[in-house]
Amino acid sequence: MATVRICVCGDEGAGKSSLITSLVKDIFVTTKIQPTLPQITIPPSIGTPDNVTTTIVDTSALPHQRTTLNKEIKKSNVILLVYSDHYSYERVALFWLPHFRSLGVNVPVVLCANKSDKTSNTPTDQVVEDEMLPLMSEFKEIDSCIRTSAREHHNINEVFFLCQKAVTDPIAPLFDSKDSSLKPACVSALQRIFYLCDRDHDGHLSDKEIHDFQIKCFRKPLSDLDLANIKSSIQSQLPDSVTDKGITQSGFLLLNKLFAEKGRHETVWLILRTFHYTDSLSLQSSFLSPKFEVPANSSAELSPAGYRFFVDLFLLHDKDNDVSLSPSELSALFAPTPGIPSQWQENDFPSCTVRNDANYVTLQGWLAQWSMTTFTSYRTTLAYLAYLGFDSSSSSPSSNTSTLKALTITKPRKRPSRGRRRRAAPVSRTVLQAFILGAPNSGKSALLSTFLSPRPSPPSQTYSPSLQPRNAVNTVELPGGKQVTLILSELGDHEPAILDNAAKLAQCDVVLYTYDSGDADSFAYVVRLREKYAHHLDELPLLFVATKADRDRVRQDCETQPEEYAARLGVQKPLHVSVAWESIPELFVQVAEVGLNPGSAYPKGEGEEEGGDGDGLMAYWVAAGAVCVVAAAVVGIWRRMST
Structure with missing residues (x-):
């Protein structure tokens, strides 16, 4: 509940106490009123705006009361400044308003021309023009002006209503009276x-x-x-x-x-x-960032309502109906927001998602981009849902629409223990992330580019290392028609920091280790990397990818060849791919399938059998059971023969 504290100021005899008494009594009091009334509090139910409690403080202009006056002025939310004749009017500009400024108060002032019954022959418009507007032009703290008469009970409720509104609905942030x-x-x-x-x-x-x-x-x-x-x-x-x-x-x-x-x-x-x-x-912080917590091992994804909102938004701004958004259409779409999200700009949007030949983001790329944003930074998605009007989708004031309805939380994904990896449960998510690790010039960036534009492309003759992390996001259709959003991430120079960060790695569903099948030194980088960060990387499903397979293959200068290394870990042998081959999209399908069904892609630990500790334990009990059965059969046969 809001509280408005009104300090009533003005020269002696201006009618301050009469105004307050007339408000409380609802009639003009003809008997003598004490010079300064005690403080009164008016609850919301008595002619005040909803949820506003009003405290009215009467003051004295006498010199010996100046300390009390100043104290009350500093405590107030709004000042009601009253004058009633030419002398008290002149004092408004010569004393009162400069005095308020000298105290350093920054509250609105409502100017009140009281005892209007004595000047009833002067039209209100003239009073406003001759007296009030010049003061409002000179003193910006004056919020509004009004004529009153306690004797005739004229505008009594209105003057205090103006004071309340000067606090609850201030004009200063909205309107510049000087420039109109x-x-x-x-x-x-x-x-x-x-x-x-x-x-x-x-x-x-x-x-x-x-x-x-x-x-x-x-x-x-x-x-x-x-x-x-x-x-x-x-x-x-x-x-x-x-x-x-x-x-x-x-x-x-x-x-x-x-x-x-x-x-x-x-x-x-x-x-x-x-x-x-x-x-x-x-905009309210609670509106831009409502309470929404994602539990450990879970992630945020767009709900059907969220996808529908972004589809409708895309189609509404695709003015030329080419199923893509040009820079001007994107600019119009983001007009009610602070602009394209900074996270997108850091990731070089729109080059991180699907575009057409004109480099305009397509509907597929638009939805994939928001899926990635929700996965990596759901608070950004919530804020932009608010900016873009998801909450405004209903005109009903009683609508309980919330931006939270556009998001959903996935079931927790638990990393299986070493002995149970081979029986890891499928992942029930529609957004997956894969980290691409490998030696410089092993084709990581080429894979990201091909992921967004799967048409075969000739290999680049120049090498340009990726210094900053880079993401590429697209949808992948699996056998059977199911679609998932796959985020491929190249870590750049941030690779050491990310691989040492358990929280970052917890977002990863599968690791792609790439090596150049035509470079003898390429695979050794993968082996060294896995040894250095074994404490984290051994906990993640993996795929080995031999890139540039359209060129001559060479033996890797490494103690263990890639196929043997994969066999020792108990995972699939390296996939040989080339961005020049039409079959390259099959790689991304396999990455998504591993992310959804990671069981067979977990590396086997030292001393761990192919089936894992759990499988070995099961085999032990099966064998033990078989021995017991055989022993029981032998005993039965011996007894039968004995009889």
Whole structure:
């Protein structure tokens, strides 16, 4: 529950105590009132906004009360500054407002021209023009102005309502009264809201979209007459802002500017808060990063609702219907966000996913990219779901839609003990990650490139080492039609740090060890690497891949040849592949299959039989049982012969 503390200031005789008494009693009190009223607290139920408790503090302007006055001013959330005649009006600019500044307070001020019954012959518009606007122009802390009369009980509730709203719905972050314009942060927030409400992204809010917006923000429908009046008000000031298609973005901004100018900034705030904006016009941290924890050995993946959202978003922005997103279409899609995720930029998007011949990301690449982002950094996905409007998919204010519905958590995957590796359970996940390790120039980068574009390509004649980690993500279709998303990761210069990081390796489903079948020194690098990081790498399923198999094969300058080394570990012998062969996609299918069914791809430890400790133990008990059966049979035959 919010609390608003109002400090009522002004010269003696301006009517401060009468205003407070008139609010509490709801009538003008003719009897003598004590000079300074005690503090009063008004609960939310008595004419105040929902969930706001209001504390009103009366003060004295007498010199000997100055210490108490200053103390109360510093404790306040808003100051109600009252004047009632020409002298007290002059003191507003000469004493009161400079005094507030000297105390270093930074709270809104509501300016109140009291005892309006004594100047009833002066129109309010003239008072505003002659007295109030000059002060508001000079002193930006003045939030709003109002004329009141305690005697006639005129605008009594309204003046304190303005004080409450100056705190709960401040005008300062929204509107620059000097320039008579919305502030940049407010404009940016409203532009994002327009984007989210413009469901078909045609640059206009249609009548249906305005209706949905009205229901979402204000929980009541907008009549045809009210809608026509809104359009007329906008069009009178900005003719091109209303067309047959609806209200343009500039018209939407103008409408909110009119709300702010006419003192209806609480309407603007209601819109902003409906779309999860804070008082500082940033999106709520709980909205961008809701509580979502992924248990150990599990991972986050997109749910069907998450995939559907990203498919719809892609199709909506594919304006030329070429099933790809050009740079301009991507720019329009990411308009309501901070831009393309930094993680994507570090990974050189879109070269890390599937593109067409024009280098535009395809729908397959778009979905694969988000699958990888969710796997590696689900908080990034949650934040962008919020930015892009997943939570806004329903116009119903009672909708319980949450960005968490776009994600799901996989079942925990437990690394089997050494004796049970061969019977490791299949992995029930749709996103897998494979690390590619191997000597420099062993073809790791070529495999990543071919993974994204499986058409046979001639081998490169130049070698350019990969210094930074690099990922490639694509979908792989397995026999039977099942599809999985596979992430291939080349570690670059970060390889030692990652291989020593148990948490990083825990994300890995299978390790591809590559070596150049035409380079005699290539496989020795793999052997040394596995020996150096045996404590981590021995816990992961693996595949050996002999690259550049279209060239002459040479004997490896190593104590153990690759086939013998694989046999000693009890795993499949090396696969011989070439990026120039049409069969290269079969490699990625096999990688995915190993990731899903890792049992036979775990390396065998020292002294461990082919079947593993568990299998050996089982064989022991089977043998023991057989011996017992034979022994029992022999005893039975001997007894029969004895009789």
